[in-house]
Every structure is written in C-alpha cells, then in structure tokens.
Amino acid sequence: MLKNLKGYFSNDLSIDLGTANTLIYVRGRGIVLNEPSVVAIREESGRGSKSIQAVGAEAKNMLGRTPGNITAIRPLKDGVIADFVVTEKMLQYFIKRAHGSRYFRPSPRVLVCVPYGATEVERRAIRESAESAGARKVYLIQEPMAAAIGAGMPVHEARGSMVLDIGGGTSEVAVISLNGIVYAASVRVGGDRFDEAIINYVRRNYGILIGEATAERIKHEIGSAYPGEEVREISVKGRNLSEGVPRSFTLNSNEILEALQEPLQGIVGAVKGALEQTPPELGADVAERGIVLTGGGALLKDLDKLLMEETGLPVVVADDPLTCVARGGGRVLELMDEHGAAMFALD
Amino acid sequence: MTHATDNSIDSADGPGIQLRRAREARGMDIVDIAQELHLDTWIIEALEEDDFAALGAPVFAKGHMRQYGSLLGLPTDDLMIAYYRVRGRDDAPPAPITATMTRPAANRNVAWAAIVLAVIVLGGLAGLLWFMSDRPLVGGNTDEPEPAPAEVVPPPSFDPGLAVDAVLDLPADSGAADALQTGASEFPADTGDTAVDAADDSPATNTPPPLPVSGDTFELTLRFSDRSWVEVSDPGGRIIYGIFEAGSSRSVSAEAPVELYFGLVGAVEVVVNGQPYAVPASSIRGNTARFVIGN
Numbered sequence: 235m236l237k238n239l240k241g242y243f244s245n246d247l248s249i250d251l252g253t254a255n256t257l258i259y260v261r262g263r264g265i266v267l268n269e270p271s272v273v274a275i276r277e278e279s280g281r282g283s284k285s286i287q288a289v290g291a292e293a294k295n296m297l298g299r300t301p302g303n304i305t306a307i308r309p310l311k312d313g314v315i316a317d318f319v320v321t322e323k324m325l326q327y328f329i330k331r332a333h334g335s336r337y338f339r340p341s342p343r344v345l346v347c348v349p350y351g352a353t354e355v356e357r358r359a360i361r362e363s364a365e366s367a368g369a370r371k372v373y374l375i376q377e378p379m380a381a382a383i384g385a386g387m388p389v390h391e392a393r394g395s396m397v398l399d400i401g402g403g404t405s406e407v408a409v410i411s412l413n414g415i416v417y418a419a420s421v422r423v424g425g426d427r428f429d430e431a432i433i434n435y436v437r438r439n440y441g442i443l444i445g446e447a448t449a450e451r452i453k454h455e456i457g458s459a460y461p462g463e464e465v466r467e468i469s470v471k472g473r474n475l476s477e478g479v480p481r482s483f484t485l486n487s488n489e490i491l492e493a494l495q496e497p498l499q500g501i502v503g504a505v506k507g508a509l510e511q512t513p514p515e516l517g518a519d520v521a522e523r524g525i526v527l528t529g530g531g532a533l534l535k536d537l538d539k540l541l542m543e544e545t546g547l548p549v550v551v552a553d554d555p556l557t558c559v560a561r562g563g564g565r566v567l568e569l570m571d572e573h574g575a576a577m578f579a580l581d
Numbered sequence: 582m583t584h585a586t587d588n589s590i591d592s593a594d595g596p597g598i599q600l601r602r603a604r605e606a607r608g609m610d611i612v613d614i615a616q617e618l619h620l621d622t623w624i625i626e627a628l629e630e631d632d633f634a635a636l637g638a639p640v641f642a643k644g645h646m647r648q649y650g651s652l653l654g655l656p657t658d659d660l661m662i663a664y665y666r667v668r669g670r671d672d673a674p675p676a677p678i679t680a681t682m683t684r685p686a687a688n689r690n691v692a693w694a695a696i697v698l699a700v701i702v703l704g705g706l707a708g709l710l711w712f713m714s715d716r717p718l719v720g721g722n723t724d725e726p727e728p729a730p731a732e733v734v735p736p737p738s739f740d741p742g743l744a745v746d747a748v749l750d751l752p753a754d755s756g757a758a759d760a761l762q763t764g765a766s767e768f769p770a771d772t773g774d775t776a777v778d779a780a781d782d783s784p785a786t787n788t789p790p791p792l793p794v795s796g797d798t799f800e801l802t803l804r805f806s807d808r809s810w811v812e813v814s815d816p817g818g819r820i821i822y823g824i825f826e827a828g829s830s831r832s833v834s835a836e837a838p839v840e841l842y843f844g845l846v847g848a849v850e851v852v853v854n855g856q857p858y859a860v861p862a863s864s865i866r867g868n869t870a871r872f873v874i875g876n
Contacts, residue, residue: 523641550645
C-alpha cells in the first residue's frame, strides 16, 4: 500500500546494470545517471562493521589507491552480480540519486537489462537486488534486445537485424526479428578483458606491472582493433617487477593491437558463430543492411573495420553506443504501457 | 544567413553531394566504394542522392554514411550536420548525458505541493478546532462577540498566503520547475544540485545586454572551453549542430529569434554582436541549457 502510494511520486526507471558502468534512464527525462559500477567500503577498526565510503566515479578513483581499511570493489563481474549486498546498496544509492527526492524513499517501476546468458539464479539475484533497493515492480529484459531498440533498429519488422553489444564484462550478439530474439549468444569478453590483456602484455614484454586504471587509459587513448596508418604512442608509469621501483615507459598502438588480439578474436568468433546459426533469410537481411555495434566496446578504434574484414559484411556503429541499452530499456517502458509487458517477452 | 567559419567541405551542400564530389576527386567509382564497405552499389547510390528513406532505419543510413565519409577522409561530424539538415529533426541523435544529476522538477514539485497542501489543511483544521473549542470557553454563550481576527491567524512562522500562491501557481508539467526556482525562493535550497543552485544564487547573470528583437539579423559567436554538444536554430532552420572541441569557436549570422541548446553549458561562451551574453539561469537543467535569444 505504502509502496503504491510512493509509486505515485516515482518515475519509471530503466537501468543498464553493467559490469563497468551503470546507466539510469528516467522516463520522460532521458539518461540522468552514468556512473562506474564501483563501491568503496570502509571497515571500522575494532568494531568490524562496514559502511559505504563512496559509490560511482568517486569510488572508481579510489580503485587500487585505498588504505587497508577501505576496499574499492566492483560488485558485478562478467555482467552478473558477484556481491549481492554491495550491488543492492549501490542500486539503492543510484535509484535515490536518479529520483532526486530527499524527503522519501522512491518506489519506482524498474526495468533492468540483463545479459542474454544470465542463468535463472543470476536473474533472480538481479531482480531481488532491485526490489531490495526500493523498486515497486521489477521487469527484466535481455540486453541485446534493449541495445537494438536503443540503437533505433527496426526490431518489429519481419527482417533480420543483427546487433553486437560489447559491454564491460560480456559481449552479446543477437539476431532479432518481429520483436523477438531469433538467435543470441553471450561471450564473457568485454572491456575488462581488454584491460586485462593490456596488463598481461606489459608485464610479459616489459616486466612492468600496471594497474587497471592505467590499462583502461591506454585502451582509450591508443587502443585499436585494426592496423592503421598512424602509429600513436603513450607514456605510462608502472612498477618494474625486477627492480621494485616505478618506471616510465612508452607504448605504441601496434603493441596494444597485438595485446588485444585474443579478446578480439573471442568477439569475432561469437559473431561468426551467430552468422552460421542464423536462418538464411535473416542472414541475407543482415548481409544487406549490416551489423550494428553498441556498448562501450564499440568505441574501440577500428573495431568496425576488423569485423567488416573478418565477416565480409557491412558494420556500423550506433549513435552514442554507450547509452543504447539504457535508452532502449526506457523506450520499452514507454511501449509497455501501450502494448503490455508481453510485447518484448519481459520477465 | 552565412557561415563565417571555414569548413573543408561546403556545408551548404547535402551529404550526398559532398560524398560524390570527394569520391570523384579521388578517382574512385561506386563499385570501388561498395567493395570497400561490403555494401550493394544501390546503397552507395542512395547515399549520394540523399535518398535515405530507401536505406530503412536511420541507424543504417547514418552508419553507412559515416563509414563512407571515413573511407574518403571527410570529417564525419560535418557530414552528420548536413545529414540532419536534409533529414530534419525527427531523426535527431540521442540527448547528451547529463553527467551530474539534473533537478527532478516534476516529482519534486508534486511532492512540495503535497507537503504544502497537507500543512495548509492541517493548519486550517487546527485553527477551526481551536476556534470551535474557544467559543464556549469564552462564556458558553453563542451571543458572545467573535474573537478578534488577530487571534485566529496561524503561527508567525507559517505564511498561508505564500503557501497557497505556491500551490496555485504549480502546474502539473515540468514547467513548474521554473516557478519554484525563480519565484518561490522561500523553499529550502537543494545542496545536491550545485549547478542549478549556484546559477540561481547569482541573479546578476540574468540581466543580458540589449538583445536583438524578432526579425533582426545579428552575429552569434560560440566559444568552447570544453567539449560540448550544441544545436542552434533560427527561423530558417538549423544553423549550428554537432560536437565541438575545447578551444574551438563557431560564428554565424543569425536571424532572431534564435533557439540554442547546449549539452555542457559551462563550456560554451555566448557572444551576441560582440557583447558577451549570459545564459539565463532558468534555462539551465544540470549541465544542459535551452533558451532563445531575441524572442
């Protein structure tokens, strides 16, 4: 009863609960929150109790830089919840911020986008986490469907549309027709694996250890998925493993390209697998119009070129790929009131 | 309306013409392009003829156009500006993200309205009860004179007239945010919304220099101290559109009224006929601002 009353004062939300970033779309207002999915927890000395020190961008700045009594953690791993309690606290904080009210706890209807490969247990964990965070009603939608809708693909048509959503923890490829997923696959390769590959490459070839934040910066600045004419360089610092002291060194884009080969081949393999499994009529539609890239991974330089060369198909990057999933979820919330939750096979 | 800045391509042309000219300048034919992009030749022809409807959903038309422009070395931002000029606003890109939280206007106003209304009702009930209970105590005689009006006014900390005005002036739509932010300053400030509140606290910024009126032509210059998304339209259509980098600037001759929409308002300096123009605080929502010059 109280939840329903509070629901009157709460706007519907669409949440892209990602491994790397959480985005919230508020119905009627657009995307209002885009924060890293990171929580910093402080342990009170002596008492053993824990409290939230920071959430989001502030907590991300603490990653790898915390003293002993503070732990900065990412509560989601590979697209699913790894730490239920911390995820719940993080969602609670984000929902309250998205809603903005200081006077009462919001109780909105929430649509959460979940990876296609999420198990029933993982889906239940996400649902319960959102409910515990104050949601009045929780709907789950598969990420590739939300990504395709957010990218503006004609998912309702009787034609095949292929979307590749590259997130922080997973990459999802799907062929969609008539508002339904015809084929989809999820591989646990994403932006995090790119960072790991860079860290491993630097350790192996330079004997230097760098942190996740540095690896991410390298990826953003000189990361590339396909050989280009221009070779870019970046100067970074890390700890020399043999000397034990910080050292500065220079990396170039060709080295990062080499470092990223393994995770990139994982994504290419998933796309090729999807094309093999796609019914021929839909495959012909995809071959004519192309594959659409969404997610933060789509911002990796020349990823579209790599996929174009590997598959022989046209590949395009959606407008603002980072927000496609959250925007698609928001659009589904709007359509849901008009056509009902069954339209997109929501849970 | 003329563009004062230099562009590597003629921005007055449609995107298709720009692509065709660039292709011909490089001595390539349509088949070469189609092979490079793994597209059918009819798609290349449709792009060059600005026949976007044939390409289906905008995501494909825009995506293929970016790939084509990139292959020819054309600046894709300029191509997209030309695309939106041809295709119109219906196919506008997604709104920019507001990195910091914007003021949730509608909900907060509804909540305020409910709180104020509840206080008024409770105050009214309390006053009525006091009035009813006071009469017999005065003398137990209904012929006793009415209590003085000063005795029935609510406590001094509560101003019913103000509260009633706030409620009555509160429309259900998000426009109510302006009423609350500018007029009803009696409401406590929200320390969380620093961008909006800081702007509200400095009324001096709301007094722009003499402005052009409707029908006037004036020089509009935008200078960027950080990367920002910008859209500017005058009665003739969209005149500036796209993402601009820090340190860049854009000047146009525009006809009033001109509508401006900034993604990161703090990064954009507006100059009208050589005079700095302060963005009205009431037009700012988080990092974005939408306002009209010369209305």
